[in-house]
Amino acid sequence: METGTVVPLLPESEASGAPEGDATSRNPYAGLVSHLRASWLSGKTRPLEYRTAQLEALGRFLDDKKQQILEATASDLGKVPFEAELSEIFLSKNELYETLKNLSRWMKDEQVDRTLATRMDSAFIRKEPYGVVLIIAPWNYPIHLFLVPLIGAVAAGNCVIVKPSEMSKKTERIVAEGLPSYLDKDCFAVVTGGVPETTRLLENKFDYIFFTGSPPVGRIVMTAAAKHLTPVTLELGGKNPCYVSDTCDVTNVARRVAWGRFFNAGQTCIAPDYLLCTVEMQEKLIPALREAITDFYGPNPRESPDFGRIAGDKQFRRVQRLLGSGRVALGGQTDEAERYIAPTVLADVQPSDPIMQEEIFGPILPIVVITSTDEAIDFINSRERPLALYAFSSDDKVVNQVLERTSSGGFCGNDTLMHMSMPSLPFGGIGNSGLGRHHGKFSFDTFSHHRGCLKRGMGWEPLNAPRYPPYSQQKFGVIRATCKVTRKNDCTLL
Template sequence: MDATNTSQGNNMTTHQDTPGKVPVGSDTGKMDSKAAGMNPYAGLVSGLRAAWLAGKTRGAEHRVSQLEALGRFLDDKKQPILDAMASDMRKPPLEAELSEILLVKNEVNYALNSLASWMKDEFVEKNLVTRLDTAFIRKDPYGVVLIIGPWNYPLHLILVPLVGAIAAGNCVIIKPSEISSCTEKLVAEMLPSYLDKDCFAVVTGGPAETTQLLENKFDYIFYTGGPQVGRIVMTAAAKHLTPLTLELGGKNPCYVAEGGDLQSVANRLVWGRCFNAGQTCVAPDYVLCSPETQEKLLPALGRAIAQFYGPDPRASPDFARLVSDRQFQRVRALLGSGRVALGGQTDEQERYIAPTVLADVQPSEPAMQEEIFGPVLPIVTVPGVDEAIAFINSRERPLAVYVFAADSKVVHRVLEQTSSGGFGANDPMMHMTLPSLPFGGIGNSGLGSYHGKFGFDTFTHQRACVLRSSGLEALNSPRYPPYSQRKLGLLAAASQIQRKGTCSLQ
């Protein structure tokens, strides 16, 4: 659920979304390093690195205590969190509690339930040469991690990766988005009192602060945002050969096949497109369907909008607003694509754009050139599933592909013949609610994944370990010079892997 490059909360360039700087939460050591003429965050990073090198975060007890503390933060600060979300984008309480609190708490509890098994050494198969040795994978933390979050789900998209980083035993700096300023202030002022200040810190500010942070050497960087800024983050990471995860989003296609219950389709599409006023990276970004299906789908979409938000969605307490004037103006400009079949009303003062459906949109029009990130759903007509698949495959690989079809053969055709970060049949966005599934993009929509154990693995270095006896030196003699054909035969017999049987595909 990340922000796009057009709506990025931690952009590297100056933009009008940046509010006045919020006071720094726990970025200790900043003033001393400034006085010394160093990078303003060098002292903070070195302090966290010292805690990590001392082994403070490695023990299971510390990891459990910090995860439990994160859970208490979500419980204790529930109302302030809901208030901050309402102030930032008038997010309805149910949407905020579900996406920003419940799903994060699920990740915390999932990690607590599973941490002991995740941390265990993983013993591996051995050959004859290593039969007397111990061979295993040790799950090591990377070290000091930087997590940069966006504005659209300003708590969820920093705390879920934080769960993985804590579970894996890392020290962490969190950089929340300055655009969702009320949530940023809450995180900076309240979260540090729950976590170990020697091991975790919050840094606030805008593009300048983010740029300065990225000048430091981190052991892992986790960035959620858009492809344009993702490239900047990746370039900064490359200077220190720092591994990273990029969660970047993209235009998620939704193919609606002929037949089926179009009212159910419409209900689910409107919910997915209008949740958080469309500011969700896994939302269905456009619909592909036949002209005949479009004509049947439009009245069903209208009924769903009226049922969810009433005759005037602007008066509904269940419909959020766009986060900033900049985002309002950007999304409003997309309404000129195709024809406005439903909605289209706007109010600049409220940053309100009505739930809107654009019909007969051409692939070359503005609404099809960027991720919409608003409550606007374009429909592009195609003759059938073959053309829909070809259309999807002609564009950058998205964060998600969706298909609505009563025929399972159609579902599996779209699944097998397209590529995306995730996939959903007959409902959007639900795949990202399961900690048991990886969440992430592919190609232009991202690099790497997280959630559940996938988050633990993301922030874990899998260290290959072999423990050998200091004795039994005679067993090593075949590998030592002078070499001979006999020695080669002994080594091959002891270490070679033989194929077992034949492979038959059913």
């Protein structure tokens, strides 16, 4: 498929109802957006049965395209089959099943408390779709990171345009050519292309935009959304700290950290980005990490079928440059032809080193030496708030101390990555690491407008008399008594 094409498409003049050379000539995607908006306004996406049918179709897409997805992610990104099936397919299916299991309950009106004045009325929150939603996905998990938000958007009753990453070419082609045959073409579409196409796409008015990527591009997306006052969710990543206290099982810490850091060759937005520990713990961790890496990938990880590769040449060169920080304690070998960077541990890294200035997004683990838990917490709090924060200790008080005195998008004690595997937990950033949340019901809520509704009867008009002019203190006393929100043991006097 050629860059910049749109699938599926009616001819734009038909899709928009506009004459050739009108709005569609100004923006190549205006007709598509207009067509989807007309479908949404028709109410087609609102019934539970419709949403369920589209969600089940997404399940069939995953089943039918499983082998193609595994082959495409291996070709595009060097993903090993086990990791690809786990992260791209299995976790996406978990999200799908969680949504299908609970959707009818999530959609129901939510009754709310009423004051005395509204006791005979109906007051509730209705969960309504926003309208036409845009989902822009990244390349590192090219199926999971478009499909999980898409599940939430479909469940909430929206029409959706999906923009997969152009960096993962074969996976992009599977999505662009395959997905439209599973979903309703009047309500869902795939747009392909690079920066120019995405820029033109963002010129259109959407009702919600969901973006996963880097903070600099997130700012561009948010600026484009602001022109239309469009709400956004931004999943942006960042440098995720991992504190290791002096009281812990070093072997277990090494295995859990190595798995989280080197999964998908480190190209995971919630991977532990650097370790904080004392110099004594650093000396214990390095041999334990060496043993864990050998257990996982053998004496030569380059030959392991279970260790991935860097996704592109530009990414490879960027990550390779970061190897100059600190001293190489483990690994450090590279092969540009294969885009291979060995699982690497850097010791004695300084906060001012280049590797500490940007998200690594590769299989390198720097260790920054600190002297205490307090210093580790101060170090974390002196930097941008991360997408994920990890703390290891055999003393639960230490883990809780890190949790209570820091701020991050998510937190995981005594392990890595596992918190994002749970649809029952919200996933999202804070500050520089993102805005908004999703997963499970949180995805449904993100793509739903929570509409406050009050329905009153036409009778009992004398009960409204105290709010009408002419005003008096006596009327105000009646209003205060009937409309006041009371606390326990409150006493209301007229």
